[in-house]
Amino acid sequence: MAQAKSGSDRMEKIVSLCKRRGFVFQSSEIYGGLNGCWDYGPLGTELKRNLKDFWWRRMVRERDDVVGMDGSILMNRQVWVASGHENTFTDPMVDCRNCKSRLRADQLPEKNGRKQCPVCGSFDLTEPRAFNLMFKTYLGATEDDSAITYLRPETAQAIFVQFRNILEISRKKLPFGIAQIGKAFRNEINPRNFIFRSREFEQMELEYFCRPENGLELLEYWLQERLRFYRDIGLSSESLHVHKIPPEECAHYSKGTYDIEFEFPFGIQELEGVAYRTDYDLNQHQKASGKPLDYFDEESKQHFIPHVVEPSAGVDRTALALISAAYDEEVVTDEKGKSETRTVLRFHPRMAPIKCGVFPLLKNNELLVRQAREIVDQLRGELMVFYDETGAIGRRYRRQDEAGTPFGVTVDFDTIGENGPALRDTVTVRHRDSMEQERIAIKELAAFLGERIR
Ligand code: ATP
Numbered sequence: 001m002a003q004a005k006s007g008s009d010r011m012e013k014i015v016s017l018c019k020r021r022g023f024v025f026q027s028s029e030i031y032g033g034l035n036g037c038w039d040y041g042p043l044g045t046e047l048k049r050n051l052k053d054f055w056w057r058r059m060v061r062e063r064d065d066v067v068g069m070d071g072s073i074l075m076n077r078q079v080w081v082a083s084g085h086e087n088t089f090t091d092p093m094v095d096c097r098n099c100k101s102r103l104r105a106d107q108l109p110e111k112n113g114r115k116q117c118p119v120c121g122s123f124d125l126t127e128p129r130a131f132n133l134m135f136k137t138y139l140g141a142t143e144d145d146s147a148i149t150y151l152r153p154e155t156a157q158a159i160f161v162q163f164r165n166i167l168e169i170s171r172k173k174l175p176f177g178i179a180q181i182g183k184a185f186r187n188e189i190n191p192r193n194f195i196f197r198s199r200e201f202e203q204m205e206l207e208y209f210c211r212p213e214n215g216l217e218l219l220e221y222w223l224q225e226r227l228r229f230y231r232d233i234g235l236s237s238e239s240l241h242v243h244k245i246p247p248e249e250c251a252h253y254s255k256g257t258y259d260i261e262f263e264f265p266f267g268i269q270e271l272e273g274v275a276y277r278t279d280y281d282l283n284q285h286q287k288a289s290g291k292p293l294d295y296f297d298e299e300s301k302q303h304f305i306p307h308v309v310e311p312s313a314g315v316d317r318t319a320l321a322l323i324s325a326a327y328d329e330e331v332v333t334d335e336k337g338k339s340e341t342r343t344v345l346r347f348h349p350r351m352a353p354i355k356c357g358v359f360p361l362l363k364n365n366e367l368l369v370r371q372a373r374e375i376v377d378q379l380r381g382e383l384m385v386f387y388d389e390t391g392a393i394g395r396r397y398r399r400q401d402e403a404g405t406p407f408g409v410t411v412d413f414d415t416i417g418e419n420g421p422a423l424r425d426t427v428t429v430r431h432r433d434s435m436e437q438e439r440i441a442i443k444e445l446a447a448f449l450g451e452r453i454r
Helices: 002-020 042-061 077-083 156-161 163-170 212-232 280-289 315-326 366-380 393-403 442-453
Strands: 024-026 038-040 066-068 090-095 102-104 129-132 136-138 148-150 176-185 200-210 240-244 256-264 267-278 295-297 302-304 307-314 327-333 339-345 356-360 385-387 407-411 426-431 437-441
Touching: 002 024, 002 315, 002 327, 038 042, 042 066, 042 176, 042 200, 042 212, 042 315, 077 148, 077 156, 077 280, 156 163, 156 176, 156 200, 156 280, 163 176, 200 212, 200 315, 212 240, 212 256, 212 267, 212 307, 240 267, 256 315, 267 280, 267 315, 307 315, 315 327, 339 393, 356 366, 356 393, 366 385, 366 407, 366 442, 393 407, 407 442, 426 442, 437 442
Parallel strands: 066 176, 356 385, 356 407
Antiparallel strands: 024 038, 090 102, 090 129, 136 148, 176 200, 200 307, 240 256, 256 267, 267 307, 295 302, 327 339, 407 426, 426 437
């Protein structure tokens, strides 16, 4: 109980910091919001961008065997019929007869073995019925059945239906993968836990095609690769968990699925699924479209449908994991002996929205300001910098601590040579986590920071 309380306190603080510092806002806030939809502010946008860029670098640019694509959100309805989404992409829903809440049947609390409404506590619930999570829409000016389509509930299907085109133009041999990052939409019955479960979100998905005999081994390979990725963005091994889905709970076509989970303040929850989906998707689309989606193996001169291993991650969930893992409060004592609580986001420098704050010691000294501005111009092409001249230097550091900025550069009187030539053209670099400071030559700054944030 105490743990649940501290988890919810921590979550409240995180949500409040996210709003106060411009990571995440409620969508359409001035109109009362829109349930399950969120807007990312300046810092949140940079955080997500760093995350997606690093995923793309690891999964596509640093590999010979993966290429990228960017599919449209709206697709021919037949895609969703063939993939099975139109008939089976559902969650079980119940209504509370007492307070009229709509609830997900598989997420209800139980009391004395009976399912209970988490809103009003009533046991008077309807029988579960299947609720399709896809948002339906109409393409063009007529709203009849022939115009129906859906907002995609996952990015993967575009990869399967473009498999043939990409195979031909990229001239890849098995095993090879196609990666994509993009928006997905699910009409979740109960969006909750901030950006963890929303109705509009982003996915980072790889479909890694292979020979049937290599599927199981590649499932293990991708699980390890993905764990390495999470460690490399700053999530500790202890906070990551692997849940092997029991065979009876896996999708009928899957020969193995792992969930990579993270210890969020509200409990251990899924970050990513790594699934061996066999040849199910390509087979379905080949059958439904009548177009060949097979692979010709030049060595054995045989045609077959490749199998696929799919690591499928959520951008928003990972962003929340990064913020949760980074959030810290510590009591610090200043030179005058005064104690205060310092809130700091200890992001891995690779993920930090702003890499470096640049501060002239005083804002009314032209030389200090000019030098600080020159440093901003020098660094700006390479990394995200933030110039701040207002307030005492200690306050400026604290503001950047809360934004998770790993380095602060201060231009002081030594920099402009007022205390002699020894320290001219050097600056103080302050480290966010240790609050330690060191002196660096301005001309070495870009390299110093560059090697620490890559
Ligand atoms: P859950 O069981 O939590 O609903 P899922 O198993 O249905 O998730 P997948 O279909 O495997 O999720 O989607 C892959 C990834 O997409 C998830 O691991 C998650 O990171 C992300 N994702 C799925 N649904 C949502 C959502 N509603 N909001 C935010 N991210 C989501």
